[in-house]
Amino acid sequence: MFELQGVHAGYAGTTVLRGVDLVVPPGSVVALLGANGAGKTTLLRLASGLIHATEGRLVLDGEDVTRKAPHQLVKRGICHVPEGRGIFPNLTVRENLILQSPAGKEKESIEKACSAFPRLGERINQACGTMSGGEQQMVALARTYVQNPKVALLDEVSMGLAPKIVDEIFEFLALLRDQGSSLLLVEQYVTRALEVADYVYLLNKGEVAFVGQPSELDGADVFAEYVGVDVGH
């Protein structure tokens, strides 16, 4: 179980998150929604140790990890797929996968990645920077998959991609969840995020405006008001 408890955080001189409580139960998908600038990316950056809380705590399976650095959190199973993907463009698909693979399991990791995304198998020796946006996103997701994370932090992983690729990515997210990873998902495709989510958090100006199950959003005006989207259940 991964928890944010009363967290405040931001950047020099600006507080973005104001007293956020959020729980990611084991094996669940949590969708984090909110208007532009609500603080979603900031929350993921906090959860992966890239920025630290000024107040409040991060707790992973009972351990206080509030002050841990990103590599210490990765070691504990928290993996971040940032906006912009975070892959190495000059390295091949194989090399990108090997870098994230558990030691001694490189061959297995490559097989696992290619079975989730067959297209990566066809392009295993291609430099990632020369691949399409959708293929690069597949590499970024496959890199996380082979680490078998406890919690995957996913920032707009379907942004700007063709509908068919978005379908493939959402199928993959279900696979990632089925292998036992919990997902904290920031997603612009609200309806799709709600289809896969067990819990929804709605951030408004750095505060949690709604928390519940997707079904509880039926007719919730709070949604149209803060996200600017009618979920239309």
Ligand SMILES: Nc1ncnc2c1ncn2[C@@H]1O[C@H](COP(=O)(O)OP(=O)(O)OP(=O)(O)O)[C@@H](O)[C@H]1O
């Ligand atoms: N490095 C930074 N330095 C200063 N302020 C920042 C920085 N990054 C983000 N902010 C500010 O923090 C606030 C929250 O930004 P954040 O990117 O977390 O929002 P978001 O909900 O992810 O938005 P979007 O949906 O547009 O990506 C914004 O007002 C933004 O301008």
